[in-house]
Amino acid sequence: MFGFAKKLVNSIESQLSYDGSSDHNSRVDESRQGLRIQSVKPNSIGSDHGFESWFDFIVGLNGTDICAYLQLNTETGQVNYENMLNYIKHEVEVSDNDLTFSVFSSKGSVLRDVIITSAEVKDSLSKTTPPLEEVSLSADSTDTIGLQWTPNLGISFQLTPLTTGFFMWHVLRVHPGSPAYLAGIIPDEYIIQSQDGLLATGGEDLLAKVLQSQYAKAGDGCEVVLYVYNYDSDCVRPVRVILKAGSSWGGRGILGCDVGYGLLHRVPEVIGKFQTKSVDQHLPGSASTVTELVPEVPLTQPPEFLPLQVTAPSFKSDGVGESVDEAAKSVVSSTHRKRGHQSAHTAVNLEAYFDEQTEKSKAVDSASTKETGSVPPPPPPPKKA
Numbered sequence: 001m002f003g004f005a006k007k008l009v010n011s012i013e014s015q016l017s018y019d020g021s022s023d024h025n026s027r028v029d030e031s032r033q034g035l036r037i038q039s040v041k042p043n044s045i046g047s048d049h050g051f052e053s054w055f056d057f058i059v060g061l062n063g064t065d066i067c068a069y070l071q072l073n074t075e076t077g078q079v080n081y082e083n084m085l086n087y088i089k090h091e092v093e094v095s096d097n098d099l100t101f102s103v104f105s106s107k108g109s110v111l112r113d114v115i116i117t118s119a120e121v122k123d124s125l126s127k128t129t130p131p132l133e134e135v136s137l138s139a140d141s142t143d144t145i146g147l148q149w150t151p152n153l154g155i156s157f158q159l160t161p162l163t164t165g166f167f168m169w170h171v172l173r174v175h176p177g178s179p180a181y182l183a184g185i186i187p188d189e190y191i192i193q194s195q196d197g198l199l200a201t202g203g204e205d206l207l208a209k210v211l212q213s214q215y216a217k218a219g220d221g222c223e224v225v226l227y228v229y230n231y232d233s234d235c236v237r238p239v240r241v242i243l244k245a246g247s248s249w250g251g252r253g254i255l256g257c258d259v260g261y262g263l264l265h266r267v268p269e270v271i272g273k274f275q276t277k278s279v280d281q282h283l284p285g286s287a288s289t290v291t292e293l294v295p296e297v298p299l300t301q302p303p304e305f306l307p308l309q310v311t312a313p314s315f316k317s318d319g320v321g322e323s324v325d326e327a328a329k330s331v332v333s334s335t336h337r338k339r340g341h342q343s344a345h346t347a348v349n350l351e352a353y354f355d356e357q358t359e360k361s362k363a364v365d366s367a368s369t370k371e372t373g374s375v376p377p378p379p380p381p382p383k384k385a
Helices: 002-017 082-094 118-127 162-166 179-183 206-218 324-344 346-374
Strands: 033-040 056-061 099-105 110-116 155-161 169-174 189-194 223-230 235-242 257-260
Touching: 033 162, 056 082, 056 162, 082 099, 082 118, 099 162, 155 162, 169 179, 179 235, 189 206, 206 223
Parallel strands: none
Antiparallel strands: 033 056, 033 155, 056 099, 099 110, 169 189, 169 257, 189 223, 223 235
């Protein structure tokens, strides 16, 4: 039964992943490629504009799919960023145009625009003479060596499918006294990575395999570093966990927490963090209309459907009659007079009413008695022969 349920969930996830016809924060084709933000330098252009490592992917530049600027060697897997950098250099130094990056976040599948002005890039370049390696994929990568110009945005990235942003394990329950409990992991947090990038390939059972592999190598008491995301504080922190067998801490498992994986266990959108737009409304090449949040405008004058001044009509006809105020006073005074008159005769009226009803009741009873007496009794039953 559990195998059938897993197959059902996987089929639903695959259908939703390729469904691009939904509304706000709709699913996007997760197999498409994007530049995943690997790191953001403090006090850089990327940091000032809110780029987030782990979760953000650059999917477009100035309305064009980011992959259109890249050259991928399918045999070696290396990526050439020269065309993209030349385009950025031309936009900044020659055309003096701003750069609009379409950034996809795996937190709720939100897409947003990050606009970096040419003045910001020029100012950053003037402060740093040697080019920074913000486009290097890793320390041993060779596809970016020899680049003569970089925009100095203070970010590093890697071309990966968007689905890698959903490789996370949702902590559902932490058992008291377990290694996860002692390390400070709490329920409703997300394990998104481990030391040496061992969780980069994803998979429901990958976390258990990695932990068991580390435990098998070093034995009881080995240390593993997990990177944990907390939704409430919206931050990622490294957590050092000392793995122990269940018999050592009195429970089950070497980590001691229950986790969930998949579509129902993704990081939700952080409400109010960014001015969001629908994913398939704003993806490069989409023809849908972009919807933005409308700011609240204070009223400086009454709405048009409300009259500015209301004047009560006059009820006088040809000079005869009373005005509205006089009519209201007369109605109030007559009401008071009627109430006073009724209160003086309340007891008398009630007594007369009860007497009248008593006489009517007696007359009905006497009439029913006479009718009953005039009706003959029913005949006796026939005798049996």
